[in-house]
Amino acid sequence: MVRFRLLRYDIAMSETFLIIGPTNFSATILLAHGAGAPMDSKSMTAAADALAAKGIRVARFEFAYMAARRASGERKPPPKAETLIPEYREAVKALATSGPLFIGGKSMGGRVASMIADDLYEQGAICGLLCLGYPFHPPGKPQQLRTAHLENLRTPTLICQGTRDEFGTREEVSSYPLSSAISVLWLEDGDHDLAPRKKISGFSISDHLATMAARARAWVDDNCPQ
DSSP: OOOOOOOOSEEOOSSSEEEETTOOOOOOOOEEEOSOOOOHHHHHHHHHHHTTTTTTTTEEEEEEHHHHHHHHHHOOOOGGGGGHHHHHHHHHHHHSSOOEEEEEEEEEHHHHHHHHHHHHTTTTSSSEEESOOOOOOOOTOOOOOOOOGGTTTTTTEEEEETTTTTTHHHHHHTTTTOOTTTTEEEEOOOOTOOOHHHHHHSOOOOHHHHHHHHHHHHHHHHHHHH
């Protein structure tokens, strides 16, 4: 069992979810991790903390392959994103939260969420999709786009992306035919973890996470049922 230090927010660790947020939350965001790091990685924890500070309840979960890494210590290659779709659907069912629910994740986790978003949105099960560093293409392979399903996406979507993200820079993404349901928050000089080079950009990772969380809170409020 991973141990977590209590902060000023309620934190709960179950067999399935790591949950952080205020008791009087207005909405929940379910986040999946990226391909190479677990749900309690430094970047995911920092993002969850920033969102919780804005009054959003955040639930994180791990795909089975990542949970297996904790048990065995072996770092086998992650499975293809498409094969993780059933696990994400099961996580939504298992969370069974009351109140508005948004789904998303870091990198690959957000990509998997984007593949099931429209079905869940049309069922009224979710209110939107939040992607933190969407992997538009593999690093160094801009021709291998992962955007076909994003062209006609109907779910309200917020993608938070660093301008120098090697999985999709601002210059590259500006040329993609993305759905009008998608909004992109660009964070100056941010990398795939949204982290900028402070001496170059004048911003810190704390600055960018605060900007991300503030935008996410406004976006959540705009897309919650009235």
